[in-house]
Amino acid sequence: MKTIFLHGLFSAFLAGLAALIYNTVYSRAFESDFSAIINPFGIFASSIFGCMIASVGYYFFARRIKTHTDVWFNAIFLLLTFATLISVFSLTLPFTIKTPELFIGLSVPMHFFPILFWLSTKPLFNYNKPIRK
Amino acid sequence: MKNKITSFPVVIFATLIFSAFSFVHSLDWKIKEGYQIKFSSETQTGVLNSLSGKIQFDENNLPVSKFDMVVDAASINTGNGMKNTHAKGADFLDVAQYPNITFTSTSISKTEIGYSATGKLKIRGIEKEITIPFTFTNNTFAGSFTVNRLDYGVGSTEGMTGKASKELKIDISVPVTK
Numbered sequence: 001m002k003t004i005f006l007h008g009l010f011s012a013f014l015a016g017l018a019a020l021i022y023n024t025v026y027s028r029a030f031e032s033d034f035s036a037i038i039n040p041f042g043i044f045a046s047s048i049f050g051c052m053i054a055s056v057g058y059y060f061f062a063r064r065i066k067t068h069t070d071v072w073f074n075a076i077f078l079l080l081t082f083a084t085l086i087s088v089f090s091l092t093l094p095f096t097i098k099t100p101e102l103f104i105g106l107s108v109p110m111h112f113f114p115i116l117f118w119l120s121t122k123p124l125f126n127y128n129k130p131i132r133k
Numbered sequence: 134m135k136n137k138i139t140s141f142p143v144v145i146f147a148t149l150i151f152s153a154f155s156f157v158h159s160l161d162w163k164i165k166e167g168y169q170i171k172f173s174s175e176t177q178t179g180v181l182n183s184l185s186g187k188i189q190f191d192e193n194n195l196p197v198s199k200f201d202m203v204v205d206a207a208s209i210n211t212g213n214g215m216k217n218t219h220a221k222g223a224d225f226l227d228v229a230q231y232p233n234i235t236f237t238s239t240s241i242s243k244t245e246i247g248y249s250a251t252g253k254l255k256i257r258g259i260e261k262e263i264t265i266p267f268t269f270t271n272n273t274f275a276g277s278f279t280v281n282r283l284d285y286g287v288g289s290t291e292g293m294t295g296k297a298s299k300e301l302k303i304d305i306s307v308p309v310t311k
Contacts, residue, residue, distance in 0.1 A: 092212040095171075095180045101214035 008055030016047035174298030183208035
């Protein structure tokens with residue numbers, strides 16, 4: 001369990017860092033300012049939240065599904081990631097933000113960073129052995 | 134002495150001309166930053182961010198006062214990128230074909246609570262007469278009125294656009310300076 005949470009924290013940190021860099025590059029490239037909605041603290045907090053949910057989810061999922069655990073878990077994680085995009089498309093920003101059209105391009109990739117780093121760092125954390133009850 | 138006598142009518146004439154110009158000039162107001170055009174209904178809210186035009190207003194000379202306003206339709210902001218694209222599209226404001234929303238007053242009169250401007254409001258190429266009640270305090274024009282989008286061919290009653298409210302409340306606040 002400890003390894004799963006470490007994996008979650010590590011991937012959250014990388015996802016947060018990537019999102020922070022992406023936010024900076026995107027804001028400069030498009031001269032957009034979404035600082036009223038997205039700030040570094042929020043980026044890291046949501047990354048940690050997403051990856052911790054994944055960790056807890058994986059822990060309980062692995063206790064129930066003994067075969068093809070990763071296949072099923074990854075599919076559900078991906079599905080839920082796609083589901084979170086609904087919030088991006090339906091979000092109404094403050095009218096002070098002149099270009100809400102650019103918000104989608106900023107936030108959609110960020111929603112995929114947690115699963116991206118979760119999957120890419122998984123080989124570093126060897127917890128695929130059966131979990132004892 | 135003779136020179137003084139002959140120049141006297143010229144001075145009077147010039148004074149009259151310049152005072153007439155200054156009188157006309159005193160009607161003009163410039164739109165200051167910080168103006169707001171908000172629209173709201175049960176289903177949608179938003180703002181229009183670009184306003185320009187000519188304001189001639191004198192509380193003591195309403196017959197010569199006039200509003201000639203232009204709003205950039207593409208400046209619509211609902212706070213949602215997808216809704217903005219839809220609002221600017223052919224189904225709604227069709228900003229590619231009708232880039233401006235205009236209001237030209239034909240008469241301004243005094244009312245109990247302030248003033249009212251009657252004129253032609255043109256949206257999406259369709260012009261209708263409308264009366265806009267407004268106040269003028271602290272060098273700020275403020276008014277509120279309702280528009281039925283269907284009167285101007287904005288959207289329809291069918292499909293997705295049919296779900297949008299037909300009546301839109303418009304709130305305007307325009308600070309001005311001389």
